Amino acid sequence: MKTVGFFGGKFLPLHQGHVLAIIEASSTVDELYIILSRSEERDRITCEKTHFPYITGRVRLRWLHQLTKDMENVHVLSIEDDGGEDEYDWELGAKKIKQAIGKPITHVFSSEKDYDLIFQQLYKNSTHVLIDPDRIMMPVSATKIRTEGVYANWDFIPKVVQPFFVKKIVIIGTESCGKSTLTRNLATIYNTTFVEEYGRTLCEEIGGCDEIILEEDFPLIAYGHKMKEHQAQSAANKVMFIDTEATVTQFYSELYLDRQQNVIDEIAKTQQYDLCLYLEPDVKWVNDGLRVHGEPAIRSENDQRLKELLKQNGTPYQIITGTYQEKMKKAMNAVNRLLGFSPLE
Structure with missing residues (x-):
């Protein structure tokens, strides 16, 4: 049986921590799906909180395709919802992800320990794999970049992303x-x-x-x-x-x-x-x-x-x-x- 995993996020913006997770995850399973979760309303509000420029879903999707174009076992999918700020429906999100992938999901990858319980509930037959949860290998997060600014974290911005900024x-x-x-x-x-x-x-x-x-x-x-x-x-x-x-x-x-x-x-x-x-x-x-x-x-x-x-x-x-x-x-x-x-x- 093939192992199938997914790694999701807003990628607002895509950074080297994401890159590390994608590469590690892709080497762990036979097929990896990168899920871009986007909601224009929620994403705009997220950016406005720190005066960060809003990045359209189309741009972020392009980044992910550019990054993974030579990774034969990696597929990029975009899933849109209409949730507002702090209104992400995890159960509906999981349903959409399962439908989009269309195969039994054996692994769910993230860098967040707090996701363990919700993933156990939503992906009962999947293993939650944490990648660099303490940000030791890549001391960066999208929140940190949005708060401190891109230029203060330039070395953690992938080459496919840097031209945008x-x-x-x-x-x-x-x-x-x-x-x-x-x-x-x-x-x-x-x-x-x-x-x-x-x-x-x-x-x-x-x-x-x-x-x-x-x-x-x-x-x-x-x-x-x-x-x-x-x-x-x-x-x-x-x-x-x-x-x-x-x-x-x-x-x-x-x-x-x-x-x-x-x-x-x-x-x-x-x-x-x-x-x-x-x-x-x-x-x-x-x-x-x-x-x-x-x-x-x-x-x-x-x-x-x-x-x-x-x-x-x-x-x-x-x-x-x-x-x-x-x-x-x-x-x-x-x-x-x-x-x-x-x-x-």
Whole structure:
């Protein structure tokens, strides 16, 4: 007879304690079912208690599938109920779990000693197996993460989960305002990933921008940049830094071709960043071979036009002024506030 077990939870969020339990359980039975128990009302209330961001059931289900995709004997199921806060019906929950699995359950896994009595009553023919109940191997719990915050427990957040919590900081501005250097420097300081301006990469590949860039290049720039963001987010350490975004791409489409492109506007209106830092063009203009708008009057005109486009797209931003050193300090203070870290003196 095959042994069949299940390990359930809200996974709000999924953490390394869950990972340990899933791996141990999967090596104990022939078939293991991971049960995501979810109720939007109850889960929202749980998160609101500690001002933790609500995570949809779809996102949590995806995490579990990503985590177990190479575990051939593990199956992930989602079971929804309409219970409110502290109203979980254990008997109804057990009935739904048994129906969903559709096989005799020989093992029930958890990390909670307090579940022993209820599991004996609901799963009479099953063995309750405790995994790391004293949190010795993995000193973490979802409650601890929701209370203390994700960043205080970052090492206990699985790699498949971390990108969800990465703060995305975009740095924008017109030509020669210091954004590319600032983006790289911030990523180095915070020991994380960054995204280069993909439009510059394309211009370098074609040998320039002015007079030779084509209309069809700009959607490619916008889409290519988003793919670079996705890749960087997957490897980021709590935060990531991005050099420009779709509104800036639209700005350059206007500047070089005198044409707005609807597809770029749509990208700009749907993109989401946690912080947008706008660098004023108040440092000396430097000709790097690709820049062509160095006259003070044109720099000012371009600066105002970019701000108008950002307003049209509903993009909030924080203005950063001063020398390169001053901009660095102001940017770091803005990042630290976002992450809940102490400001610089």
